[in-house]
Amino acid sequence: MQRLRSVLEALSGENPAQRKKRKRRHPRLHIVGSDELEATYAQASQAHIDAAILQPSLSIKRGADLALKYHLPTACVPRxxxxxxxxxxxxxxYSDTYRQAASYVDKVLKGAKPADLPVQQPIRFELVINLKTAKALGLTVPPSLLTRADDVIE
Structure with a gap:
């Protein structure tokens, strides 16, 4: 989450002193279901919220479309x-995560007790930036951020 926060901060173009001076707040707009997405994006736009993180259990395509409609830079977990x-x-x-899961299934099928298997966390993460969307939102993605991205959609 820290890397995502630094990515969003880099996109904002503000340095830490400017952010502190502005006393940026991080409001949370809770959504129960996808049918509330449009109203929530409208509310975020009226409240002049700078950016959003979309819960991946909600409609991904609808969230992306509404983010453009309401000019709200939005990030989400899945690529x-x-x-x-x-x-x-x-x-x-995800390919690494699936491989890890398959090895666990293999161990369990060979008789290992699930409770005895160590908990594993993902090792590799993937940053994907959509430059077409950035341009539509009027954002300039810093070159330093583009070089960190695993994939850039143009």
Whole structure:
């Protein structure tokens, strides 16, 4: 989450002193279901919220479309959010996660007790930036951020 925060801060173009002076707040707009997305994006736009993080259990494509409609830079966990038109995604590399899960299934099927297996966390993460969306939102993505990205959609 810290890397995602630094990505969003880099996109904002403010340095830490400017942010502190502005006393930026981080309001939370709770959504129960996808049917509330449009009203929430409208509310965020009226409240002049700078950016949003979309819960991945909600409609990814709808969230990406509404982010553009309301000019609200939005990030989300799965890579397909950026592919669907969202600004950026930051998530574990799913192919690695699936490989880890398969090795656990193999161990359990060979008789290992699940409670005895160590908990593993993702090792590799993937940052995907959609430059087409950034341009539509009027954002300039710093070159230093583009070089860190694993994939850039143009």
């Amino acid at each position: 397909w959010f950026a592919e669907a038109g969202g600004l950026l995604s930051y998530c574990p590399k």
